[in-house]
Amino acid sequence: MIPEIGYKIFLTMNTLLLWWWEVDNELDKLACTVLTISVPTLLLLWYKWITYSRKHIPPFPPGPYGLPVVGYLPFLGSNLHERFTEMAHRYGPIFSLRLGRKLHVVVNSIDLVKVVTRDLDQTMANRSPPLTALTISYGGNGVVWSNSNTHWRNMRKILATQLLSNTNLKDCQGFRTYEVRRLVKEVYSKLGTKININEIAFKTEVDVVTSILWGCSKSGEGNDSSSIGGGFREVEFKIVKLLGAPNISDFLPVVSRFDLQGRQREMQRQLEYVDRIFQSIIQGRIETNSRKNEGEAEEDRRKDFVQILLELMEQKDGSISLDIIKIKALLMDIVLAATDTTSTMVEWVISEILNNPGVMRKVQDELTDVIGMNVVQESHLPKLTYLDAVIKETFRVHTPVPLLVHRYPDESCTVGGYTIPKGTIVYMNVWAIHRDPKIWTNPLEFMPERFLIDKWDYNGNNFKFLPFGSGRRICPGIPLGEKMLMYILASLLHSFDWRLPEDEEFELSDEFGIVTKKRKPLIAIPSQRQSDASLYF
Numbered sequence: 001m002i003p004e005i006g007y008k009i010f011l012t013m014n015t016l017l018l019w020w021w022e023v024d025n026e027l028d029k030l031a032c033t034v035l036t037i038s039v040p041t042l043l044l045l046w047y048k049w050i051t052y053s054r055k056h057i058p059p060f061p062p063g064p065y066g067l068p069v070v071g072y073l074p075f076l077g078s079n080l081h082e083r084f085t086e087m088a089h090r091y092g093p094i095f096s097l098r099l100g101r102k103l104h105v106v107v108n109s110i111d112l113v114k115v116v117t118r119d120l121d122q123t124m125a126n127r128s129p130p131l132t133a134l135t136i137s138y139g140g141n142g143v144v145w146s147n148s149n150t151h152w153r154n155m156r157k158i159l160a161t162q163l164l165s166n167t168n169l170k171d172c173q174g175f176r177t178y179e180v181r182r183l184v185k186e187v188y189s190k191l192g193t194k195i196n197i198n199e200i201a202f203k204t205e206v207d208v209v210t211s212i213l214w215g216c217s218k219s220g221e222g223n224d225s226s227s228i229g230g231g232f233r234e235v236e237f238k239i240v241k242l243l244g245a246p247n248i249s250d251f252l253p254v255v256s257r258f259d260l261q262g263r264q265r266e267m268q269r270q271l272e273y274v275d276r277i278f279q280s281i282i283q284g285r286i287e288t289n290s291r292k293n294e295g296e297a298e299e300d301r302r303k304d305f306v307q308i309l310l311e312l313m314e315q316k317d318g319s320i321s322l323d324i325i326k327i328k329a330l331l332m333d334i335v336l337a338a339t340d341t342t343s344t345m346v347e348w349v350i351s352e353i354l355n356n357p358g359v360m361r362k363v364q365d366e367l368t369d370v371i372g373m374n375v376v377q378e379s380h381l382p383k384l385t386y387l388d389a390v391i392k393e394t395f396r397v398h399t400p401v402p403l404l405v406h407r408y409p410d411e412s413c414t415v416g417g418y419t420i421p422k423g424t425i426v427y428m429n430v431w432a433i434h435r436d437p438k439i440w441t442n443p444l445e446f447m448p449e450r451f452l453i454d455k456w457d458y459n460g461n462n463f464k465f466l467p468f469g470s471g472r473r474i475c476p477g478i479p480l481g482e483k484m485l486m487y488i489l490a491s492l493l494h495s496f497d498w499r500l501p502e503d504e505e506f507e508l509s510d511e512f513g514i515v516t517k518k519r520k521p522l523i524a525i526p527s528q529r530q531s532d533a534s535l536y537f
């Protein structure tokens with residue numbers, strides 16, 4: 001049977017060959033010869049090229065297998081930063097995992113973070129906002145979730161020159177002093193009672209930030225007529241939780257319109273709450289401005305950020321294109337980025353100080369030396385080097401944004417010898433770097449002294465220590481964040497002794513989110529530390 005089939009194939013080939021060479025003139029014969037030689041040669045070359053390039057395109061980073069359709073999603077668990085660190089021990093400093101349809105890559109070493117944020121900073125500068133982030137950022141119209149484009153550059157420029165410049169921060173010193181003094185006064189009125197540290201720090205930070213943003217809408221220092229309101233902390237906590245929670249709609253776009261977990265709807269509700277506040281501030285300001293234009297007497301006051309943005313919006317030279325949506329998106333970014341991070345850090349620092357009596361003693365000794373029997377002022381802050389080291393050590397151990405905000409390459413690239421295809425979500429696990437025993441001695445021990453040796457800052461140039469990120473997407477709010485942390489902590493620790501309530505369990509575990517917080521809120525009891533009661537008013 002088989003020889004018969006072989007014979008038939010041979011006959012067919014023979015017939016085809018005879019037909020191929022059946023030509024009448026010399027020119028056709030030449031064409032046949034050229035084709036007979038060139039087609040197999042080209043095929044051979046093409047085959048060689050494919051096998052060569054397959055061998056020379058680096059592979060994807062190693063990683064676990066997942067299930068069809070959902071990938072590794074069901075196995076992730078909740079504390080992503082810890083899970084990713086465990087996986088790095090297994091798969092190496094760079095690994096990949098498929099979540100639904102999307103490839104995710106996690107980078108866990110200083111060398112590779114340097115590649116992402118320095119060598120490939122431009123390629124990796126985009127974001128791919130989750131759907132909840134798109135909702136809360138008015139469609140990615142702010143800074144945090146915007147791609148690296150002209151709009152993003154303009155927004156960062158406005159932040160750097162109009163909001164966070166040295167001059168503006170200096171001009172706003174009065175707001176900070178007022179709110180921090182108010183905090184001390186409030187705690188003084190509650191001596192001996194249980195206080196939720198995050199709650200009081202959050203309120204102070206929100207009041208400072210909103211004063212800088214729209215202070216001129218407040219009818220005077222201390223008058224809360226345009227305050228963002230008591231319910232805002234709960235709303236912000238929900239927003240931050242939703243931003244960090246995995247959403248099936250992001251991983252399986254085919255089901256996204258059903259919003260199976262209800263996360264986009266929940267975020268929409270939070271947006272509506274905050275939007276009502278922004279709308280009333282902006283609308284009120286537009287009306288005030290138009291009354292001024294009609295000749296109403298103008299007070300000689302510094303311009304707040306909302307006023308600056310509205311004036312930029314009116315500029316017709318086309319250098320910056322702003323509209324009300326973009327203004328609201330920028331306000332949202334600032335309020336969200338500045339407040340929860342700062343209050344979370346105040347809570348972690350005081351927790352670590354309470355957990356380490358030796359550290360508490362040294363902090364208080366320094367405060368006594370530098371400030372003595374006076375009210376804490378911003379001019380004291382640069383002299384508090386030990387407190388500064390305590391804050392940095394807390395950033396290392398309890399990194400509040402442990403995976404930074406992910407990057408999203410706009411073209412395929414190579415990191416650590418592996419291919420990262422265009423459109424991969426890239427996380428930088430700075431939490432793992434901050435606890436890497438190859439980099440830090442006794443990394444799990446709280447030792448502020450390590451930050452007294454050498455010069456450390458938050459500018460993302462020392463890749464061992466990146467609590468604010470690095471590269472072009474580094475946090476622009478460092479000057480304000482750093483100042484507020486020092487000021488609130490110095491004031492709370494100089495004015496009061498703190499102790500833990502006996503009936504409350506104290507522990508230091510965390511709960512993952514885009515801002516990773518203390519799992520159990522810190523409750524502490526203040527007592528008066530300064531004999532002079534006038535220091536509290």
Ligand code: HEM
Pocket residue numbers: 143144145156333334337338339341342345400401404405406467468469470472473474475476477478480481482485
């Ligand atoms: C303790 C306080 C703060 C911490 C720990 C913190 C941390 C961070 C981190 C880790 C990032 C992401 C960086 C990256 O992706 O590489 C970030 C981005 C950002 N932060 Fe902060 N931040 C703080 C305070 C502030 C303040 C006070 C502001 C504004 C007034 C602010 C505004 C922003 C903005 C707008 C971005 C997005 C930058 C971009 O995508 O280009 N942050 N922050």
